[in-house]
Amino acid sequence: MHFDDQAPDIKPTDLRGILRYVPQWRGHVFVIALDGAIVRDENFANILLDLAVLRSLHIRIVIVLGIGTPLQELAAARGVTLSDLRGEAPVDDATLDLAVEAAARVSHEVMRGLTANGLKCVAANAVRAAEAGILKGVDQMHRGKVDKVDAALLRELIDAEIVPLVPVIVFGRDGRTLRVNSDALASELSHALQASKLIFLTPYPGLHLSGRFVTNIKVEAVRDMLETEPEAIDEALRSKVRHAVRTIEGGTPRVHIMDGRISEGLLTEIFSKVGVGTMVYGNEYQQIRRARRFDIHAIHAITRNAVRTDALRYRTRSAIEKEIDRFFVYEIDDSVIGCAALVPYPGTEIGEIASVSVQPFYQNRGVGRKLVDFAILEAEQRGMQAVVALTTQSVAFFRDLCGFEEGSPSDLPPERRQIHEKSGRNSRVLVKRL
Ligand SMILES: CC(C)(COP(=O)(O)OP(=O)(O)OC[C@H]1O[C@@H](n2cnc3c(N)ncnc32)[C@H](O)[C@@H]1OP(=O)(O)O)[C@@H](O)C(=O)NCCC(=O)NCCS
Incomplete structure (x- = not known):
């Protein structure tokens, strides 16, 4: 066999381009929001490898654990009708029970994977929630919203090279269990930690607008679109886009929405100029x-x-x-x-x-x-x-x-x-x- 047949599919110029971005993120905080579907995907093992690479480059990561797909699967297996899937509607007793179970499973799977890749991690109780209360006359029951982030605790963990895993099941001041939306949670964490990036790993490629795939877009353009023609944004990603805008307004300059099912997609998104998903960017260029x-x-x-x-x-x-x-x-x-x-x-x-x-x-x-x-x-x-x-x-x-x-x-x-x-x-x- 000729040696070239075994050569990896990467040009030296690509490598130079990529390596140039490596030192840029040293010491920065990235919040990585894992969609529940991604934890179940066969590419998840590769994501774990990518996370290990990020840690080895001294990028400080915090992981938010979504539970949508595992929650749906549990509900189907148990014959339970869910009152809410994403922490966006009233959460009844049965739905909360299953959400707690789904969150524990996801957390277990991610911990197992990180451990297998030599990364220390903890499930961090670093968020206090408040009850969503009664909205438009409807009792939201166990649905919560982020009230306070214990940024000091998260910083201590990441400083000690421990990856905090933050679940969507959190506690109120009095210890009450509440379910929060994972996009909102990721956004709040990015703000509290003044993260440099929030990366949503989803089972979708990124944003298509007017039939064209968008690799990067200014936050102002997205904000206008949400106001004037929200239907132009894929419904499945609208919540992430909305939270991307909030996150950028909160001081995190770049939010990526990308497909978590692509091998090495995460590294490509971070270290190559074009990436594989959509980057919404803000105030880095405000001047x-x-x-x-x-x-x-x-x-x-x-x-x-x-x-x-x-x-x-x-x-x-x-x-x-x-x-x-x-x-x-x-x-x-x-x-x-x-x-x-x-x-x-x-x-x-x-x-x-x-x-x-x-x-x-x-x-x-x-x-x-x-x-x-x-x-x-x-x-x-x-x-x-x-x-x-x-x-x-x-x-x-x-x-x-x-x-x-x-x-x-x-x-x-x-x-x-x-x-x-x-x-x-x-x-x-x-x-x-x-
Ligand atoms: C080229 C120019 C625009 C760079 O602007 P700048 O704000 O100083 O650049 P940045 O701060 O972003 O980058 C600085 C880096 O670029 C390097 N750099 C700047 N000008 C350079 C040049 N002419 N050749 C090689 N490297 C250069 C600096 O050494 C520095 O490197 P470092 O980060 O490793 O220390 C500025 O030097 C300039 O106005 N030059 C005259 C006009 C010109 O030549 N324009 C380009 C033709 S279109």
Whole structure:
């Protein structure tokens, strides 16, 4: 057998791209919400391996245990009619009994799996619930809502390298047993721990909007959609989307909704730029906004600096004015300190990330990379297949920090190639496929 036949299906470039994201999350808290169906899925063993990898990279994880599918199965086996499946309706005595049993089973299965993968874990009693009470005249019985999260306890556990498992069966102040919704629970935990990510592992691929799969979407777009046309969001995921918005508003910048049945999907979602599911993202980019006419002066001033050192091609004020819709700016305390533009090449699915420029005083603080990341997200949302950057002095910035590969003028459409050749600037062409 030829050695190549055994080579794993991964290109060295993929590996470089992935490894670059690894140190980024060291020490961060991720809340992982496991749908009950995922614990039952044959891929669950792989998820456990992925969790072990995350721990080995010093990512601190907290797991929320959903119980939907096991609860349904128990109900069917016992012939019990459930009054509620997700902690969203009145929970009667029989439903609570089965929910307690389902939660114990799920917790047992996850603990067994984590233990088998060398991870320490505990079922943490770290949430106090309040009764949901009477809503619109209907007694919610044993249905609860999160009242308080014991973040100190959870932090102590994760600091001691113990993975806390948080069940949806929790206690009220007086010790009363209550059932809470797992999406709301995950959201509250993310807020209390100021998690960097909340990841919903579901039996669905992620979001489809207007028939198109969405790899990433701004929280504002999702919020608008929930208000104006909630039916555009798959019903099965609507609660997760709603909680994604709440979570981001609570300070966790990224929420992922992804298929937990894909082997190595979790690692791909976290460490590769595109991932396998849908990422809803928020305030990480809150300082970036679309440029408006009154920004022309600032953009001209910032780019002029880079033009002096021949880092950027000169653009007159009127050229900037003409293209102002393509620019976005990075603002600190109401003043623009960086800019970039995404210029689509007509008739292609390629966009150029141009005029990336940060005021010298603000350089080396991550602003340039955020501008480029933002432009990439924007290009993905517009369905572009690739982005290019032409640069004389920042090849390493695009290649090593922003994940571009070195290309050549032949990657440009003919018209752009001509301009490139005529300019005599001899810029290098960098490409990132999306
Ligand atoms: C390139 C530029 C936009 C980067 O902005 P920034 O806000 O300083 O970048 P970030 O803070 O996100 O990234 C800083 C990292 O990029 C590296 N970097 C910045 N400029 C670089 C360059 N020209 N070449 C290689 N690496 C560079 C820094 O060393 C730093 O690396 P580190 O994180 O390993 O320490 C900024 O230097 C600039 O305005 N340059 C002039 C204009 C230009 O060349 N634009 C690109 C052509 S479109």
